Amino acid sequence: MHQHSALKTKPDLQQEKILTGDRATGQLHLGHFIGSLQQRVALQHQHRQTILVADLQGLTDNGHQPHKVSSNILNVVADYLAVGIDPSKTTICLQSAIPALAELTMYYANLVSVSRLERNPTVKNEILSKSFGRAIPAGFLTYPISQAADITAFRATLIPVGDDQLPMIEQTNEIVRKVNTIAQDEILLECKPLLSKTPRLPSTDGKGKMSKSMGNCILLSSSEKEISRAVKSMFTDPHHLRVEDPGRVEGNVVFTYLDAFHPDVGHVRELKQQYQEGGLADGTTKKILEECLQEILKPVRERRERFISDKSQLIEILKNGSDKSRQEANQVLDRVKQAFGLDLFQPA
CATH class of the missing domain: 3.40.50.620 (HUPs)
Structure with a gap:
């Protein structure tokens, strides 16, 4: 051999x-x-x-x-x-x-x-x-x-x-x-x-894996509007009906994404505490997450557009x-x- x-x-x-x-x-x-x-x-x-x-x-x-x-x-x-x-x-x-x-x-x-x-x-x-x-x-x-x-x-x-x-x-x-x-x-x-x-x-709806065909993911090529729409539709705590109600962080997709993407760990910790105690609206947490994701994905999207055009x-x-x-x-x-x-x- x-x-x-x-x-x-x-x-x-x-x-x-x-x-x-x-x-x-x-x-x-x-x-x-x-x-x-x-x-x-x-x-x-x-x-x-x-x-x-x-x-x-x-x-x-x-x-x-x-x-x-x-x-x-x-x-x-x-x-x-x-x-x-x-x-x-x-x-x-x-x-x-x-x-x-x-x-x-x-x-x-x-x-x-x-x-x-x-x-x-x-x-x-x-x-x-x-x-x-x-x-x-x-x-x-x-x-x-x-x-x-x-x-x-x-x-x-x-x-x-x-x-x-x-x-x-x-x-x-x-x-x-x-x-x-x-x-x-x-x-x-x-x-x-x-x-x-x-x-x-x-996935953004909290139902398992992300899938483009299911419409429950944010693509690297997603536009500002698509990112905004996806964050607004994210699954939170279904029992958090009023701002003053205590909310659950576990299983709350918005907080899972904040943990994964937000650069300020201390700020996310404070948001969680405030949410669990009551007094923090889902709309506020979603706005913070959206700003974070828009900042991360904008340069990626722009570079991608250049590459896919050639x-x-x-x-x-x-x-x-x-x-x-x-x-x-x-x-x-x-x-x-x-x-x-x-x-x-x-x-x-």
Whole structure:
């Protein structure tokens, strides 16, 4: 078997390789901004980072409406640039432009049982939330395998995730160990999670996750009027009927957003105390939140408008990142094919 010592070298802590990504099924919103985008901007100065626009994974539950994915690829790239992700520091690439990812998925799929996929809590929860029943698309059921292909192809060792994604990391490492056992060599690297300290941002109506289709999120591209309308409609304490009534802060979306976005922690603490004691109107807290969000999103929106107006630049950034990533992924694919004994045409 060929030896590629460069592939076996483990990165030192400072040079840990980071992989993150987003399904290209819609524009990015405030939940993405606070949950991952700000972290990625910081990480690009400390680590080697690749961001994958996951269009193939977007198709796993949108195969019947592929336009929803294809029309959002450049939107997502514009969102990245608008928040400060720098393509000279972070490689931005397109999943479908790197055939090795699909090929690795196929090899790994032979090492994972259907029952193991169905036991994955993340997959199980998403199947329930999407009400697939037994009509689950095969691509959706196997997307943990696709994620393992992404992570291993880029030799990523640090994966920023929320708690709900930990089963994905576990499943990736199971696949890594199986492939390494077949190869009798450490050709793939295990990865570890970088847990987000930011709690998941609720939708503006307080009913779970943000969703553009449900109209309960604030997009990075939202106009001043849209931000204002969204804040005014936010869920508060339904029992806080008069200003002088004591109000509940827990489950009150306005205070959750103030905690996440307002720069003055002490001021938010005072507002909470006043609200709980009675004497603070919902309209006042919403006005404070709106001013805060308008200030944060105005420069992001303006930068985004500039980027989205130059689609050729976005395509060039994505193409350059994909070309670089294709070379990386092909090296890993070659080693996996060797492990399976399917390297007949590769030079000795």
